[in-house]
Amino acid sequence: MFKNRFAFALLLLAVIGGAYCGGAQEPPAPVEPPPPPPLTATAELSPTEGNDVTGTVSFEESNGMVTVVAHVMGLSPGLHGIHIHETGDCSAPDGSSAGGHFNPGGTDHGAPDGEMHHAGDLGNIEADVEGHGQLEITVDYITLSEGMNSVMNRAVIIHENPDTFAQPTGDAGGRLACGVIMSGMAGGMMEEMEGEMEGEMEEGMDDMDEM
Numbered sequence: 001m002f003k004n005r006f007a008f009a010l011l012l013l014a015v016i017g018g019a020y021c022g023g024a025q026e027p028p029a030p031v032e033p034p035p036p037p038p039l040t041a042t043a044e045l046s047p048t049e050g051n052d053v054t055g056t057v058s059f060e061e062s063n064g065m066v067t068v069v070a071h072v073m074g075l076s077p078g079l080h081g082i083h084i085h086e087t088g089d090c091s092a093p094d095g096s097s098a099g100g101h102f103n104p105g106g107t108d109h110g111a112p113d114g115e116m117h118h119a120g121d122l123g124n125i126e127a128d129v130e131g132h133g134q135l136e137i138t139v140d141y142i143t144l145s146e147g148m149n150s151v152m153n154r155a156v157i158i159h160e161n162p163d164t165f166a167q168p169t170g171d172a173g174g175r176l177a178c179g180v181i182m183s184g185m186a187g188g189m190m191e192e193m194e195g196e197m198e199g200e201m202e203e204g205m206d207d208m209d210e211m
């Protein structure tokens, strides 16, 4: 038994050795796969009828976490509820087309750092005396990548009043601004990055064809 195995191993070595020494072909250089592009998305906020609230909300996913950065203008000073609503449709004058809170888990409403909340609950954004609000929050309960908790192509809503975290939706009042969450970064940077990514993806495809 051992002898047979030993003989087999020797034979194998001989064959491999022969292939190596005899072969004129160089082994193919390893192809480094391009690093995966960062997952980013942006919602450009448009005012609903009768107000002046605008802004940008950007999303970036890395290591299972999503960082949300919001800049909102035209608010009254103080806190305003900010949520992801389930439907990426801001066509209704009052923003109602965006539907209810994004709540794939069917849970109670709450604060982002609370024990229980909707996937779409981002808490409040606080506006200064000039009406400018900024919020940066990193959460582990939404994704940009595909899946049950993906917020891609859903809507960000900025509300008239503070989210009090009361049931069922925080009593935050009317919808002041709405924006659909779309893949990519904001403005010119987005086009630039997408151009690069497409180039890389095409190269990647060519490599696949050659294999």
Ligand SMILES: [Cu+2]
Binding pocket: 081, 082, 083, 084, 085, 101, 157, 159, 172
């Ligand atoms: Cu809301």
